[in-house]
Amino acid sequence: MDRKEATQDSWWNRLRNFLKGNTSLTVIISAVLLLELMMGLMFYQAQNFIQRTMERMVGVEMNAIYLCIRNKLANAEVTVDNMSWVVGEALDEPDWMLELSHQMVKNNPIFWGSGVVFEPNYYPSKGKFFVPYSVRGGTDSIVSLRVDREKSDFTQKEYYRIPVEQGISHWSEPYENAVGPKSIITTYSTPVRDKANRIVGVIVADISTDLLEEVMNEEKIYKSTQRFLVTGNYHLLAGQDNPIFREILELVKADKDKSEYLTMTTNDGKKHHVFYTLVGGKTDWILINILDDNEVFGRLRMMRSMLMLPLVLGLLFAWFIVWRSSRNLKRFHKVNAEKERIDSELHVASQIQQNMLPKQFVRRDDVDIHGSLVPAREVGGDLFDYYIRDEKLFFCIGDVSGKGAPSAMVMGVVHSLFRAFSAHENNPAHIMQSVNEASCKGNDSNIFVTMFIGVLDLPTGNLRYCDAGHDSPLIIENGNVRMEECVPHLPIGVFEDTKYDIQETVLAPNSTLFLYTDGLTEAKKGYKQYFGIERVKEVLGKCAEKDLTPSQILEIVTEEVHQYVGDAEQSDDLTMLAIHYTPQQFESKLADTLSIKNDVHDVLKLNQFQKAFYAQMDMDKSLARQLQLAVEEAVVNVIDYAYPIGTDGDITINMMSDDKYLKIIIIDSGVVFDPTLKGKTDTTLSAEDRQIGGLGIHLVRELMDSINYEREGGKNVLTLIKNLKNH
Numbered sequence: 098m099d100r101k102e103a104t105q106d107s108w109w110n111r112l113r114n115f116l117k118g119n120t121s122l123t124v125i126i127s128a129v130l131l132l133e134l135m136m137g138l139m140f141y142q143a144q145n146f147i148q149r150t151m152e153r154m155v156g157v158e159m160n161a162i163y164l165c166i167r168n169k170l171a172n173a174e175v176t177v178d179n180m181s182w183v184v185g186e187a188l189d190e191p192d193w194m195l196e197l198s199h200q201m202v203k204n205n206p207i208f209w210g211s212g213v214v215f216e217p218n219y220y221p222s223k224g225k226f227f228v229p230y231s232v233r234g235g236t237d238s239i240v241s242l243r244v245d246r247e248k249s250d251f252t253q254k255e256y257y258r259i260p261v262e263q264g265i266s267h268w269s270e271p272y273e274n275a276v277g278p279k280s281i282i283t284t285y286s287t288p289v290r291d292k293a294n295r296i297v298g299v300i301v302a303d304i305s306t307d308l309l310e311e312v313m314n315e316e317k318i319y320k321s322t323q324r325f326l327v328t329g330n331y332h333l334l335a336g337q338d339n340p341i342f343r344e345i346l347e348l349v350k351a352d353k354d355k356s357e358y359l360t361m362t363t364n365d366g367k368k369h370h371v372f373y374t375l376v377g378g379k380t381d382w383i384l385i386n387i388l389d390d391n392e393v394f395g396r397l398r399m400m401r402s403m404l405m406l407p408l409v410l411g412l413l414f415a416w417f418i419v420w421r422s423s424r425n426l427k428r429f430h431k432v433n434a435e436k437e438r439i440d441s442e443l444h445v446a447s448q449i450q451q452n453m454l455p456k457q458f459v460r461r462d463d464v465d466i467h468g469s470l471v472p473a474r475e476v477g478g479d480l481f482d483y484y485i486r487d488e489k490l491f492f493c494i495g496d497v498s499g500k501g502a503p504s505a506m507v508m509g510v511v512h513s514l515f516r517a518f519s520a521h522e523n524n525p526a527h528i529m530q531s532v533n534e535a536s537c538k539g540n541d542s543n544i545f546v547t548m549f550i551g552v553l554d555l556p557t558g559n560l561r562y563c564d565a566g567h568d569s570p571l572i573i574e575n576g577n578v579r580m581e582e583c584v585p586h587l588p589i590g591v592f593e594d595t596k597y598d599i600q601e602t603v604l605a606p607n608s609t610l611f612l613y614t615d616g617l618t619e620a621k622k623g624y625k626q627y628f629g630i631e632r633v634k635e636v637l638g639k640c641a642e643k644d645l646t647p648s649q650i651l652e653i654v655t656e657e658v659h660q661y662v663g664d665a666e667q668s669d670d671l672t673m674l675a676i677h678y679t680p681q682q683f684e685s686k687l688a689d690t691l692s693i694k695n696d697v698h699d700v701l702k703l704n705q706f707q708k709a710f711y712a713q714m715d716m717d718k719s720l721a722r723q724l725q726l727a728v729e730e731a732v733v734n735v736i737d738y739a740y741p742i743g744t745d746g747d748i749t750i751n752m753m754s755d756d757k758y759l760k761i762i763i764i765d766s767g768v769v770f771d772p773t774l775k776g777k778t779d780t781t782l783s784a785e786d787r788q789i790g791g792l793g794i795h796l797v798r799e800l801m802d803s804i805n806y807e808r809e810g811g812k813n814v815l816t817l818i819k820n821l822k823n824h
Contacts, residue, residue: 140401144394145570151393152358154318155372155578159386162324163376164726164796165312168267169207171287172376173302176205178266181287181300184213188291191220194229199241201302202231209233209305212244213289214251215298216261221747226251232303234273234275244276245710256284260299264288268380271306273495281306283334285379288620294455309335310361321389329381336385340364345371345387352607360390367391397658453512455483458648463549463555464490465677467647469655470670477670478504480512487773488555488805488816491519493542494674495548495589496614507544511536511589515550521774523806525550525563526599529589533565537593549583549612554807556816558604558678563597565589568618571637573609579636580630609647610676611637616669617654632661647675685760695736695746703732703750710752714759724819728761731772731815734794739767759819770813771806772797 101670180201187193194213212230220227228244245252251257256269264631274282286301313324313335325336331346344363348371356374363369368390376382459466470480478497483490493515497504502563511532518531529550536546549570551562566588569580581602587595604610609812613633620628636657640650651673658671691706693699707728711721732748740746751762772794797804803818 107224136404143397147394147397149744151370155386155388157799159374159384161796162312162315163374163384164310166376167378170380173304174266174379175283176201177300179288179458181289184289184300184304185291188297190413191223191227195241195243198229198231199239202239203231207308208302209280210277210303213298213300214257217252219297230276234277237574255298256286256301260286260288261296264296265366265380268824270328270330271334274303281707306334319388319392321392323387325385327383327385332383341369341387345385349373349383349385362485387713415619453509454481459483459485462681463679467645467651468674469651470672472670473667474501478508479616479670479672480508481672481674482512488803489523490553490555492674492676493548493550494612494614494672495546496567497546498544503542503544507546511546523552523774524599525552525561526597529563529565529597532594533589533595538591540590545588547588553604553824555680556805557807558606558680559601559807561599561601561605563599565597568613568615571611571634573611573637574605576641578634578641580716604678606680607677608678612674614670614672616671617658617673618667619656619669620662621668622665647677650675685755688753691750692802693748695740695748697733697736700729700733703729714754723800727797727817730796731763731817733763734772737765741769757822759821761817763815764812769808772815773804773806782788
């Protein structure tokens, strides 16, 4: 063996002997490294979550701005296109054209000015240039005039030349207006044709960029957000010109699709998130959204830096303990320290397990929920969970086979699976199916879970549930206690291909659903002296006579169990969940109904219907616009998806208000279509490829306080509720 090999062998032996003699140090170092790895993974997951949330929120924000701009531009385009036909029919009345331009400005608040530009010498009696034009004055007045001076040759302007030469409608590049108060405007123009279909001029509508600026500056999710609107020739229509914008504009110019999300570092060394998309329609405009990376991820990075110091201090402290232990403590003390460490970890594990349960009990006008879990050991294998989404109460209760840490780990996995799979699924049988398939993978220990999953529709009381080998729930109704008969299924984790079926029942008003694990019925004080289901019913019957709340019911049941078992050791986890259902009646003071066809052109009727209803309510205009947008988006979704292409159908919109809440019920008889489960809109598509209503349920969720879908009597029923007390 040469000197180099001898040195390596000596080094390895010293390290091995050191680790053998310092087992505690090895364990602590490994734990610290594992903790660092876990922190790195947590930071990575948190960063991904924030990234996805940011993209989703900005997508919703940009779609709202896009829709608002498109609505305004579409109104201008439709008005001008329609009036071009009117002008063509009235060419023999030139003196009426000035009044026409005045009415167009008066009836369209978004118009800065409007008029008709006739070809030179079209009306010889009017001079070479005849341009009847109206413009808003400085005091909200409308000034009508003839722009007929020789020096005002509008035929060379972009808004005249392109429509005449190409025979198309056109949005011009921004420019400073020559008539009326000074402002930067963009003009929409369309050809005017006579009865022989010859182009004799153009009709124009001027839009002030101040209007576009106002739309772009509406509420921002991130304070650092910068928004810009540019033309296809990259002239700025709205937004504040700055170096960052000019750098990013070069990237936009290089992108042929003009629809992208990217990150870039500008010349000042700052990272930015850039979203941009085409506005579409008859424009070639581009909407750009810029976010500062520090605002998006700044807090997460600060938290990571703050956590590093305790980690380093903990490492130094661990070294100190090992050093002291190796010099002063005997084997007994080491064993005792190890026991204390295990107890501490079990205590932390118990706290983590308790933190996984719902942190707050729900108490609303229509439902009161309370749950409790008392583990037999430091950690247990029972679980319960609940939350409300789209006016539906999702809840579950489960019991993992076995006890202690293994069961607690499985409990945590199943709990997370329930949350994940129920986030976008309303069918409890499908949720159970997904949880079972995921739980069977890698289940070499053959641990199974009995579980009950329910979905309660709060407006109707319709309860859909699925039972995977769990104890059937009890229902307290009209002072009586009965057991709900459940179809038995195999527990979770037994066979991956197990099929689960759904069951349904209806909870009566003022009834209570009581769920439990076998730790309640199998609580015992001696050899096979169980508490039993009949004693449970007896206790619940007493609670029903007193009309107790869920929390009071659980307290009394727990007290009865403790009195029964006495000093006997708790043999199993004791878990209970009580749900008291108290639906409220909606007494409308104002109500109206509209029926339309599944035709996007009928959306105009819907908008007029909404405006009239909100006017009767004397609603704030800003709130009315938001509600109008939400209802329109929901109805367009029904038009797009509830009826197959080429199929005619009716859509009924019921609107009602009791001065506290506004309830909007959208009913159609199309195919089963739950819009609350519709996936995220693909914002990478161009505006032409994206369907009408593409903003979908995301925008409706942002604007409404609650949303609920049910299939009733072969019809889709979508209920939207807005809390008027908050406005």
